[in-house]
Amino acid sequence: MSDRDVRTDVTVVGGGMAGLTAALTAQERGVDVTLLEKGSRFGGSMYLSTGAIWTYDSYAEFRDHVPNGDPALQRLIFESIDDGYEWLEGLGVELTEPDLDLPGSGRQVDPPRLTERLTEHFEREGGRALLETPMSEIRFDGVRITGVLAHTPEDEALDIDCESVVLATGGFQGNEELVERYITPNTENLCLRANPWSTGDGFEAATAIGAKTTKGLSKFYGHSLPAPPAEFSRDELSDVSQYYGTVAVVLNRDGLRFTDEAESELEAVLIQDIVAETDGRAYYVVDSDLCDPDAVGLSADAMADIRNAEAAGGKVAECQSLEALGTALGEWGVNGETAVETIREYNAAIRDERAEQLVPPRTDHKCQLDTPPFYAVEIQPGITYTMGGIDVDTDMRVQRRSASTATYGQEYQPTESRDIETRPIPGLYAAGIDVGNVHHRTSAGGLSHGLVTGRVAGDRAATFAQGQPVVQ
Template sequence: MRILVAGGGLAGLVAALGSLESGAEVTLLEKGVRPGGSFVYSSGYIWSYRDLATFRREVPAGDAALQRLILRRLPPDLGWLEERGAPALARETGNPLTFGARFDPERVVASLVQRIAAAGGRILTNARLRILTLAGGRIAGAEVAQNGGERREPADAVILATGGFAASRELVRRYILRGPGELQLRAHPRSTGDGFRAALAAGALASPGLDGFYGRNLPAPPANFSPQEFVEVSQLYGRHAVALNAAGERYADEAADWSETALVRATARQPGLRAWYVLDAAALRRRVRDRTVEEMVAAALRAGGTVLRAESLEKLAERLAERGVPLKRALRTLGEYDAAVSAGRAAELSPPRSEPAAPVRVPPFMAVEVAPAITHTTGGLAVDAGCRVLRQADGRPLPGLYAAGVEAGGVSTGGYASGLASALVFGRVAAGSAVEDGKADLKR
């Protein structure tokens, strides 16, 4: 059986090796010069919520069948990854809501690539999926662009793992921003929706939640940093700050969720796609995971981000006003926030403020300009629990087409779940389904 895997990130590498281990002939298309995708820029944590009740509470609009699949498969799949030469660096996530393990992304990629080659798999670099080909109502391979030329790759099944469409300005504007503007990219630039577009053109069904994404608020331009610094420069302390938009108003519950994904998405809806995190000295001493807020602010400064400092809120508001934030409105917003929090009425604010909620009182005060950045999309292609892509016409599987990683949409609709868990679990599931379906077809 011939399987074509499009995409050489974690999902594609796992799908390719899983297919080879099941006896298939495999060709892997990698759009760049080497496999790895955005996985190599990540912190390496592969995790899930501890139980279905927590998963449903954190992501209530997500596909329950896919969430159950991740819960059931992640523990053995983490073991599978370790058995293939990538030992876990840590088995704790630092979050009581989740379980999982941390890996060295570069080592994982090197190990999987080596094993794919040793098992006889073909890895084509600088190779981009263009069009899925069909014959008799089923997927029969793909047309591929490589090094300035085009070729046809026949296959009995295609597994899409091209990483969603985070790097496509057109698709991000159409589905996520629904208008002008541009999100910073916190990933590699090759996830431009190749698999998503090709599947829709072949009659596939899109998942719910195409307007969703996972990302972080990063130091706003003129800050400049490399992809290797994406984790370091992330400004992951909104829950300890007051977030103001360009109009000097709070625009979201800064502590609505532990991951601050909701805050990032709300920032993407603000004028100019910019905001300010206002902090006092007490907030700077707070810890988020293994860093203090002060260390994250320092990372923004090193990257050339805009960080304002003053000995009073009045002086800080004056400095914000120099950058276009209305002085009186900013002071009124901060005053109303402090009064409500001090009186234990943070939930009565508009927008409400969840815990932790602390007044902004202790000098010096700081304001850090942030901008939302997208790591990956959370909407994509509709799949069943076997990662078979469904048809738009009738909601049934489109024969021969599978999706892995964030290409399979719906898990995180309305919330946030690990994209790397989707890569590992769905990569293995897609490979298993493709091989099993192929064997079943031969028996008919």
């Protein structure tokens, strides 16, 4: 074995929330673990987040809000999240009550401190953590996983021999080709609201050896960001995000509403509709009342978000009348006259309790825009993480793409279930956003997903590496 070869029991690919959790859990089971991180730091996109680890308060609510996701994986997350909190506290991680108005409940962490704590603990206990070391290939002999190929920071080949692999590379939102293939051809109008290293390495390596993918590959989670000429760094993504879209009136360049802004409590549905229904530009319009969190129960401080967009150099208009607002929008290339007419019609429908008759309807946050000053912000959608991905079972074992299980909505009962039974690829596991279809159009918390699936994947990968059967 050369100096560029490594022998380990478990290799974890990706050092974000799921990867760090998987690596530490596997290490706790008494195996040797090597952690590969493509980026220049650990923490992944979790490092850039608000640190809210949450999910819905009941499994029924989970299913009600995310009905198209995988029910078994959703139940696993709901039933395991409290154990995850206890595990973090046992590692000395400080958990606080979230300072955000979330659809469910949970805990909040300081992402940089959490990253530092988990990484230090892993290395102190003998773990091998390698930065700037991307995986290029999973070694698979047709029967089971035998290791991975990676590259050192000096771009030299690194051959890692191991018993099992956990893929936790954070989804494919940073891969323009995959985003164009599955989400939108108009990637020039989509901003990456995440770390730059989650480019689908796990997804592509797994599918290259026959891994099955999930439905929902076109779905993603994100928030709106100030459109150019706004400028901001990656570390400022949360600060400049415009979180109040679900209470605003959202217009396209034609000055028309094009979606039910309040379809979901989080902005994920709204952002996906902006991508699908516009040219990548939309306009959030609110009035003075909607900028008051106490007036409408906002989950964010709209006025602070608007000022942050303005400070970043974004297009922000503050007007004392709707007519002046229409003029300002017109200067941005929007049909200002239609925009004013749209807002007036919207206000009349809200006043007359006809919100459901609007086209599109308005299902929540039914407040008129009639208290000046009025504010408009030009936004572009930002993608934080993808929702579709690698298909796994509740042990996080990656499933083979061995036969079609598609029914396309038809009632279909196979005569022999073994004809379409999926089986795992021995030794290959996935965690976090690489696992697909936990979320589907709507989200239930990305960090809770990473925490729970990371712990399961790390435990099962260690068990497999020790030659023990995985008990379902």
